[in-house]
Amino acid sequence: MSINSITTSLSPIHPLKGEFDVEKAEASSSTAIDTENVLVKGKLMEEFLSAVSSVAIHASNRLGIIEKLKENPTSIEMLSSELNLSAKHLSRTLAVLGKLKLVEVKGEQYELTELGSRLDFYSKGEREAIYHGALWIELCTASDVLTGEHPLIEKVAALLHDGRIGHEEKQLYDLATNYLWSRIIYFAVELNLADRIASGTRSTDSLANSLHLDEGALRILLELLQEKGIIYEEGSMWNLTERGQELRISKPGSLAHHIIFDDTKRWECLGLIDESIRCGAIPFEEKYGELFEYLKENPSESKKFDLAMDTITTLESAELLKSGVFDGASEIVEIGGGRGLFLSSIMEKYPDMKGVLFDLPSVANHENVLLELSEENFRDRVSIVGGSFFEFVPKSCGMYCMKRVLHDWDDDHVVSIFKQIEKNMLPGAKIAIIEPLLSEGDERITPELIDFYMMPLLEGRERSMSEMERLLNAAGFELTGKQIVGSFLSILVAEKK
Numbered sequence: 001m002s003i004n005s006i007t008t009s010l011s012p013i014h015p016l017k018g019e020f021d022v023e024k025a026e027a028s029s030s031t032a033i034d035t036e037n038v039l040v041k042g043k044l045m046e047e048f049l050s051a052v053s054s055v056a057i058h059a060s061n062r063l064g065i066i067e068k069l070k071e072n073p074t075s076i077e078m079l080s081s082e083l084n085l086s087a088k089h090l091s092r093t094l095a096v097l098g099k100l101k102l103v104e105v106k107g108e109q110y111e112l113t114e115l116g117s118r119l120d121f122y123s124k125g126e127r128e129a130i131y132h133g134a135l136w137i138e139l140c141t142a143s144d145v146l147t148g149e150h151p152l153i154e155k156v157a158a159l160l161h162d163g164r165i166g167h168e169e170k171q172l173y174d175l176a177t178n179y180l181w182s183r184i185i186y187f188a189v190e191l192n193l194a195d196r197i198a199s200g201t202r203s204t205d206s207l208a209n210s211l212h213l214d215e216g217a218l219r220i221l222l223e224l225l226q227e228k229g230i231i232y233e234e235g236s237m238w239n240l241t242e243r244g245q246e247l248r249i250s251k252p253g254s255l256a257h258h259i260i261f262d263d264t265k266r267w268e269c270l271g272l273i274d275e276s277i278r279c280g281a282i283p284f285e286e287k288y289g290e291l292f293e294y295l296k297e298n299p300s301e302s303k304k305f306d307l308a309m310d311t312i313t314t315l316e317s318a319e320l321l322k323s324g325v326f327d328g329a330s331e332i333v334e335i336g337g338g339r340g341l342f343l344s345s346i347m348e349k350y351p352d353m354k355g356v357l358f359d360l361p362s363v364a365n366h367e368n369v370l371l372e373l374s375e376e377n378f379r380d381r382v383s384i385v386g387g388s389f390f391e392f393v394p395k396s397c398g399m400y401c402m403k404r405v406l407h408d409w410d411d412d413h414v415v416s417i418f419k420q421i422e423k424n425m426l427p428g429a430k431i432a433i434i435e436p437l438l439s440e441g442d443e444r445i446t447p448e449l450i451d452f453y454m455m456p457l458l459e460g461r462e463r464s465m466s467e468m469e470r471l472l473n474a475a476g477f478e479l480t481g482k483q484i485v486g487s488f489l490s491i492l493v494a495e496k497k
């Protein structure tokens with residue numbers, strides 16, 4: 001049975017009810033997962049993530065980083081002591097500017113590139129950055145953006161269009177305003193526009209009526225979505241493009257599930273990034289608590305999180321399986337495997353392999369785990385274990401696989417996880433670490449963007465291969481293999497020394 005055909009007759013796709021709600025997400029969690037459209041989805045995802053470049057640019061302007069670099073090339077230590085910034089977080093910020101080709105490093109010295117030296121192109125520099133910072137916070141919920149005497153969406157459209165007209169620095173202007181496009185995509189999902197259009201509410205006035213929104217303001221949003229290639233108007237009716245299909249919440253595995261997870265709380269915390277760069281503050285933890293504790297306490301948020309992770313898995317599992325890293329393993333123990341979507345695809349590719357799904361008890365439970373849906377296929381060879389990897393991991397002589405798990409934790413926690421594996425692994429076992437490793441000297445920008453995005457959310461970070469190797473060594477492992485997969489993931493394989 002293929003992943004695409006994992007369905008349950010008990011859970012039909014819910015009829016549309018309104019804005020995103022978890023009931024709908026729950027429904028989609030137990031219907032067929034669409035793993036197709038990887039390219040369309042991947043491109044839209046990149047555009048959505050590009051908001052992070054705007055944030056890095058504006059924060060660097062606000063914190064005086066650009067101005068200082070304009071005076072002289074300087075080292076991280078000097079820059080952080082002169083501007084009173086955390087050296088570690090400054091370096092993560094400069095890494096994004098480096099990938100955007102705004103900054104380059106020569107030896108220890110950072111300097112602006114030709115393009116970067118024009119970063120105060122607004123001529124108002126810092127003031128403009130503060131304006132964007134405030135606008136970022138204002139653009140919190142879709143209904144606020146579309147209501148009021150002068151709906152915010154008018155300002156957004158003017159910035160995207162009028163602001164650009166005659167702008168000599170188009171490339172920089174685009175980088176600085178990318179976040180507005182990202183937010184427009186978010187609004188489309190929050191209002192569930194794609195599902196509404198798909199189910200026949202297709203004119204601007206009928207959409208405005210069903211959402212109780214101002215028609216004029218909604219029209220601006222719809223036109224912006226048309227500009228992004230998400231919908232198109234024919235006569236007076238709106239239609240979804242292929243990209244638009246990816247914004248349907250009722251479509252399991254669609255990008256909508258990842259986008260909706262990037263909700264107001266995370267948006268708000270990214271708006272407070274200056275504090276993270278100044279002193280390493282983690283606004284999400286200050287406001288809501290440690291991420292996984294927060295998810296445990298808030299089951300509906302936890303469901304959103306798991307579905308968002310599934311969306312990412314649909315983007316990357318085919319490439320990962322092609323890598324051959326699991327060839328020859330007798331068993332895969334997926335640590336932090338969420339609902340088991342990735343493990344399902346491994347089990348499907350290797351019919352003789354055994355599998356263990358390990359995650360927190362609140363995640364690896366009967367209602368949540370996708371593998372349950374394919375019981376007749378995997379029942380005899382897959383087991384599901386709930387627990388914390390800081391306390392134990394299942395014993396195995398196979399391969400321990402961790403996809404996007406270690407980047408949630410600081411170095412000490414990562415070493416603790418490795419030590420738990422080291423303690424429980426049987427002779428012959430290996431570890432496969434799948435992460436967006438910081439690219440060393442290549443063009444890939446996504447790991448740096450994800451690293452920056454995570455800064456105000458949790459204590460973890462992306463790492464380079466050598467940083468990961470150091471942590472492996474500290475727990476008694478040696479690195480025995482490395483592969484780059486797709487546009488930003490890497491696989492590291494390690495064995496006991």
Ligand SMILES: C[S@@+](CC[C@H](N)C(=O)[O-])C[C@H]1O[C@@H](n2cnc3c(N)ncnc32)[C@H](O)[C@@H]1O
Nearest residue numbers: 292309336337338359360363387388389403404
């Ligand atoms: C970023 S998600 C990655 C999920 C999945 N591997 C993927 O790539 O989509 C991190 C996973 O680690 C799990 N996790 C967090 N803390 C854990 C703990 N102490 N023990 C076991 N799993 C944990 C989370 O529940 C979550 O499923």
